[in-house]
Each structure stands twice: as structure tokens, then as C-alpha cells.
Amino acid sequence: MFCETLEEICLRPDQTISDAIACIDASGGEIALVTDEAGGLIGTITDGDIRRAILRGCTLESLAREIMNSHPRFVTKGTRVAEIATLMRREYVGQMPILDSRGVVVDLVLAGEIFSPDPGKHPVVIMAGGLGTRLRPITESIPKPMVLIGGRPILELIIEQFANQGFRCITLCVNHLAEVIEGHFGDGKAFGVEIEYVREAKRMGTAGALSLVSPAPSKPVIVMNGDILTALNFSQLLAFHYDNGALATMGVNHFQYQIPYGVVDIKDHQIHGFVEKPVYDFFVNAGLYVVSPQVLDSVPEDEFFDMPSLFDQLEPSQKMAFPIHEYWLDIGKHDDLDRASREYETFFGARSNR
Structure with a gap:
């Protein structure tokens, strides 16, 4: 074109x-x-x-x-x-x-x-089984991914975003109050996708739950935490994974942290330097991944296994970092929830078609 x-x-x-x-x-x-x-x-x-x-x-x-x-x-x-x-x-x-x-x-x-990879042929697995302990008492009656942002559940916003970008096959890994999630989304047809469910009988971790997905994915799968709000184009994440020949790709977000005190450099009780309220820059795990099928063979069955452990098993040349410069927020605490509610209309109001 x-x-x-x-x-x-x-x-x-x-x-x-x-x-x-x-x-x-x-x-x-x-x-x-x-x-x-x-x-x-x-x-x-x-x-x-x-x-x-x-x-x-x-x-x-x-x-x-x-x-x-x-x-x-x-x-x-x-x-x-x-x-x-x-x-x-x-x-x-x-x-x-x-x-x-x-x-x-x-x-x-x-x-x-x-x-570019066809999003309709690539599965998506969303981790939606967390207890959400830091968001209590809200999560005592509803699962964390069903907490409302802009009047709608976080998980609904995520699924709608995938649907709008052409992704169709979604698996939800559920545990805490799973029936609430299953009752809301059903088979996914009302949301323009096909939804399957994996019920975790125990905590499996972000990678361990992948061993329960059946049939096993035949193409690279996008794995995402169910409490992430982002404006990312997921097809760009897939394309980056392919372009770099990666076996596993991790979305990372740039994070700055300022120490609120003066930092003293001490060696042998002697002061060698002093930095007033230094700012440190990091790339942090953004809770978004692409994993190729061959990597899934190394995920132990019926055991807790997190995604960083899976990445640790790979050679540096096999795992890539995908920096997210788009809007991204991990809704883990009440402060994050308040922020998401304030910023939702600015970053996502015009995107919603429901």
C-alpha cells in the first residue's frame, strides 16, 4: 500500500x-x-x-x-x-x-x-490469578484484574486492546475468585476474542502457569500480567521479538528513583565522597513477555516457576529487552489505582470503542 x-x-x-x-x-x-x-x-x-x-x-x-x-x-x-x-x-x-x-x-x-507477524495467529496468555493483597480490602470481594478503571475492569481494557489490534486467541490463567472472571468474560465472543481458561489449583508463577496451557502454543506467545495498563502496540513487541531472533523477549520500562538523602561514600571509616540526593536510572521488568515455543519445554510441570527464572536459563544472545516508551502502569497499590483512574481518560478514553 x-x-x-x-x-x-x-x-x-x-x-x-x-x-x-x-x-x-x-x-x-x-x-x-x-x-x-x-x-x-x-x-x-x-x-x-x-x-x-x-x-x-x-x-x-x-x-x-x-x-x-x-x-x-x-x-x-x-x-x-x-x-x-x-x-x-x-x-x-x-x-x-x-x-x-x-x-x-x-x-x-x-x-x-x-x-510482520499476523497477530491473529499468535496466542496471548494473561495472568489473572493473583490475590492482590496490596489492594485489599477491594480484592477481598473481586479479583485484582476486575478492579475498575474508568468504570470498567482492568482486564476488560486489556482484552479490548488486544482485540482492537487483531489478536483473537486469549488464555486467562485464573485462581482467586476465578468464577467472577469466567462469569464476566465467558467464551470471549462478546469482546471479539476467543477465551480459554487455565485454573491454577495453586500458585504457579508467571511462567509455571504456561505448563498448563493446552494445547501448547506452536507460535511465540505474548504473556502479560493482568494488572498492567499500557498504550503499547503489541504487534511491535512481536515484530521486535522476530527481528532480533530472540527465544524470549521481556518488556522493560525506564524507571528513575531519587534517594531522599545525601549518600556518603565510606571506605575504611573514611569519607571519600558525598552525593546529595542522587537519582538512579533503571530498566524494570514491565510484566510483558514474548516466549517462543521451544522455550516452553524448559518450564517444569506443576511447579511454581516465575518468568525471571525462565530468562535466567537462556544465553544472553537468546533473550532481548524491549523498552516501552509508551504509557505503562503496574496497578499494584492503592496509589497506582488512584493514578490510573486519574489518567485513564487522557491516555485511553479516545481509544475505547465500547
């Missing part, structure tokens, strides 16, 4: 990564084109480029020129569509800029449907 919003997906090299994200969103999650003042192509930025840059330490205020591919593939105006398709398949690229004789961008061919 050909892009109809060319100006919306172009930016200058001195614009920010945040601007590039807006361009990528305008192209349907595909690409941003970096151009000069005359419209000449000087680089491209993909979603994967941005997430890899964040892992290297770039921020959303870093400049586009710092992360762009300065040697992008392109074709000239007049190239037949069949030739473009052949080139894209051979080069395994999902986007192809079209330039005129002056090197100015005149069009863009997107082939995401050819190269």
Missing part, C-alpha cells in the same frame, strides 16, 4: 526522538523519514531503531540524527510495483521510500502485512 500522509511521517534531523515516534505512529507503526529542507531523504528511523537507542541510553529528547539509518534503502519513481515487492522480499524490509530524480521523497510503500 502507498502512504497517504507523507508530510506527517517526515522530520528534520534536528528534531527529537519524540517527534520521530509521532511520525512512526502516523505511518501505522512503520517508519519515520528524515529529510532535508528540500525534502531529500537523508535517513530513516524505525520503531526498532528507537527502542535500541533507548537501551543505549538515549532519551526521547535525543536528536533524530543520532539514531537514524543514514544509508536507507530506496527505489526511484517509476519502478514497477512488482519490482518493489521483489526487492522488499529479498531485502526483508517492510518499508521502501520512493525518490524522484533529485532524491526527494515522493512516496512510501509499506509492506507490513507481508513481513
Whole structure:
């Protein structure tokens, strides 16, 4: 297909990564084109480029020129569509800029449907069996994933998001007050998906519950905690998993923590330094994963086994971090619930179609 919003997906090299994200969103999650003042192509930025840059330490205020591919593939105006398709398949690229004789961008061919994984063929497993002890007394009468945000259960918002993005096969791992969840969602048809249930007789952990899923997934499966609110495009998570040849991919979120005191560096009772209220940066586990089928064979049956333990079994080259720059919130405490309720309309009100 050909892009109809060319100006919306172009930016200058001195614009920010945040601007590039807006361009990528305008192209349907595909690409941003970096151009000069005359419209000449000087680089491209993909979603994967941005997430890899964040892992290297770039921020959303870093400049586009710092992360762009300065040697992008392109074709000239007049190239037949069949030739473009052949080139894209051979080069395994999902986007192809079209330039005129002056090197100015005149069009863009997107082939995401050819190269991107089909979400309808990839299963989703949502962990919805937690006790939610930190949200008591609310969770004494309803399971944690059924706590209301914007007047609707968290789990309903998650399932709707997957449905809107083309995912159809969802398994809910349930335990605490499972009948409440099963009674609300049923077989999932009312929500545009097909829902299966795994009843945990005991705590199985985020990975252990996968041993109960039957039949075992034949394609990479998205695993998500049922108390996460995020604006992520899950297809981009899948594409990142495939593009990096990973066996397991973990969504990570950038987190800053400021120590409220001055930190003293002490060696042998001597003060060697002093830092006033330092700020530390981390990437934290975001409760979102993609796991390839062959990895599931290493999950012990009928035992508690968490996802970090599963990742620990893999070589570094087999497991990838997927930084989430989109809205993300783990609703674990009452403060988180209050925040989610305040921010829901801002980040999700316009997305809801129910």
C-alpha cells in the first residue's frame, strides 16, 4: 500500500526522538523519514531503531540524527510495483521510500502485512490469578484484574486492546475468585476474542502457569500480567521479538528513583565522597513477555516457576529487552489505582470503542 500522509511521517534531523515516534505512529507503526529542507531523504528511523537507542541510553529528547539509518534503502519513481515487492522480499524490509530524480521523497510503500507477524495467529496468555493483597480490602470481594478503571475492569481494557489490534486467541490463567472472571468474560465472543481458561489449583508463577496451557502454543506467545495498563502496540513487541531472533523477549520500562538523602561514600571509616540526593536510572521488568515455543519445554510441570527464572536459563544472545516508551502502569497499590483512574481518560478514553 502507498502512504497517504507523507508530510506527517517526515522530520528534520534536528528534531527529537519524540517527534520521530509521532511520525512512526502516523505511518501505522512503520517508519519515520528524515529529510532535508528540500525534502531529500537523508535517513530513516524505525520503531526498532528507537527502542535500541533507548537501551543505549538515549532519551526521547535525543536528536533524530543520532539514531537514524543514514544509508536507507530506496527505489526511484517509476519502478514497477512488482519490482518493489521483489526487492522488499529479498531485502526483508517492510518499508521502501520512493525518490524522484533529485532524491526527494515522493512516496512510501509499506509492506507490513507481508513481513510482520499476523497477530491473529499468535496466542496471548494473561495472568489473572493473583490475590492482590496490596489492594485489599477491594480484592477481598473481586479479583485484582476486575478492579475498575474508568468504570470498567482492568482486564476488560486489556482484552479490548488486544482485540482492537487483531489478536483473537486469549488464555486467562485464573485462581482467586476465578468464577467472577469466567462469569464476566465467558467464551470471549462478546469482546471479539476467543477465551480459554487455565485454573491454577495453586500458585504457579508467571511462567509455571504456561505448563498448563493446552494445547501448547506452536507460535511465540505474548504473556502479560493482568494488572498492567499500557498504550503499547503489541504487534511491535512481536515484530521486535522476530527481528532480533530472540527465544524470549521481556518488556522493560525506564524507571528513575531519587534517594531522599545525601549518600556518603565510606571506605575504611573514611569519607571519600558525598552525593546529595542522587537519582538512579533503571530498566524494570514491565510484566510483558514474548516466549517462543521451544522455550516452553524448559518450564517444569506443576511447579511454581516465575518468568525471571525462565530468562535466567537462556544465553544472553537468546533473550532481548524491549523498552516501552509508551504509557505503562503496574496497578499494584492503592496509589497506582488512584493514578490510573486519574489518567485513564487522557491516555485511553479516545481509544475505547465500547
